[in-house]
Amino acid sequence: MQRLGIVSDCIHFKNADGKIGTENHILLQQLQALATHFSSVVICCPFVAFDDKKVASFYTDERISFISVPNVGGNSITDKLKMLFVIPKWLAAFKKVDALSDVVYQRFPNNLNLPGFFYFHLKRKKVFATFTGTWDDYAAEPKSYLFQKKLLRKYFRGPVWAYLDKPSTNPKIHAGFSPSYSNIVWDEETEQVNKRLQKLKNSKLETLKLITVGAFVANKNQQLILDACLLLRQQHIPFTLTLVGDGILKDAYQIFIDEYQLNNQIFIAGKKTSTELRELYRQNDFVVQAPIYEGFGKVPIEGFFHxxxxxxxNVELAKVMVANGERGYVFEQNNVESLVNILVDIYQNQSELINQIILGRGYAKSQTLEAWANDYAATVASFYK
Incomplete structure (x- = not known):
């Protein structure tokens, strides 16, 4: 088996017990799934100090080791100047990754892999990559993202996975997905899903139980969902909404909830561990996500599992995920009336829900960690044979 190096900007930390962890629970699971195909894995990533406020997951695979680099970034001139000063440290880290690996996995877009691209390209290293953002160009997209996509499309040596809504004409570009769960999780949810289906066969939903998951930032657009809930109340549609996440807009959302006296219907749950999030999924019936831009939305797939x-x-892959309405719904981007109309229609006409759940579960079976890791490992092995 070959040795794998990984370069990522995902922030990590070490707790008092010496365990390495991150708050990016999904990436951790993905990297551990990928590690099963290699004899050893070394991850080059930024580290910060650990504190008890972090909702952390910790690595358990002993094949995985780490190379720490400084955590720098941001959009100000000062931030960019700080990055110039750490480039020598980045290059030293890349040299270690090169020595400890046979092939390198680079995750874009990020500042760390900009010099990383050129370093491993000049070393003629075997590489493969994922672009985790929106693959099609969009208005107001950061120039650094456009530049990194150009590098991947035209100059990257190995296979690249991107979130595509149609096959690429470039043989190096592959349609990818971003899994959260394993086959074991799919099996674990079977019993509760069957109970959910039986309940729907016996009676209609009396309340729309909604959940939305993501950082409380402008692009995730939870405010649109809050506005929709206000309109649902005006139309006397029973609902609850659980917001999972944290961020700079948390206080603004709480002020909105308080101002319109929605505390009995809308709940801010905060950050959750993977286990806690699964329990919240089981308590709800619909995942509502309203991003303005999105590469691959993991939350809808997590919803399918449950x-x-x-x-x-209607972001880039939304219609693909719901199979043009067969297993879910798509509303007009940033249009609260469109969202409300769909939610009202769901409440009033529930005949398709059972079939949508069944089809969604079937789709989720193809979106597992094992399927993702197997695809990457087989494609890379074939490319460099």
Whole structure:
């Protein structure tokens, strides 16, 4: 088996017991799944100090080791100047990755892999990559993202996975996905999904139980969902909404909830561990996501695993995920009336829900960690044979 190096900007930390962890629970699971195909894995990533406020997951695979680099970034001139000063440290880290690996996995877009691209390109290293953002160019997209996509499309030596809504004409570019769960999780949810289906066969939903998951930032657009809930109340549609996440807009959302006296219907749950999030999924029926831009939305797929039906804004892969309405719904981007109309229609006409849940569960079976890691490992092995 070959040795794998990984370069990522995902922030990590070490707790008092010496365990390495991150708050990016999904990436951790993905990297551990990928590690099963290699004899050893070394991850080059930024480290910060650990504190008890972090909602952390910790690595358990002993094949995985780490190379720490400084955590720098940002959009100000000062931030960019700081990055110039750490480039020598980055290059030293890349040299270690090169020595400890046979092939390198680079995750874009990020500042760390900009010099990383040129370093491993000049070393003629075997490489493969994922672009985790929106693959099609969009208005107001950061120039650094456009530049990194150009590098990947035209100059990257190995296979690249991107979130595509149609096959690429470039043989190096592969349609990818971003899994959260394993086959074991799919099996674990079977019993509760069957109970959910039986309940729907016996009676209609009396309340729309909605959940949305993501950082409380402008692009995730939770405010649109809050506005929709206000309109649902005006139309006397029973609902609850659980917001999972944290961020700079948390206080603004709480002020909105308080101002319109929605505390009995809308709940801010905060950050959750993977286990806690799974329990919240089981308590709800619909995943509502309203991002303005999105590469690959993991939350709808997580919902499918648990028997939830997604209601998504019309971003790049939304229609692919819901199979043009067969297993979910798509509303017009940044259009609250469109979202409300769909939610009202769901409440009033529930005949398709059972079939949508069944189809969503079937789709989720193809979106596992094992399927993702197997695809990457087989494609890379074939490319460099």
């Amino acid at each position: 028997g939830l039906i997604p209601v998504l804004s």
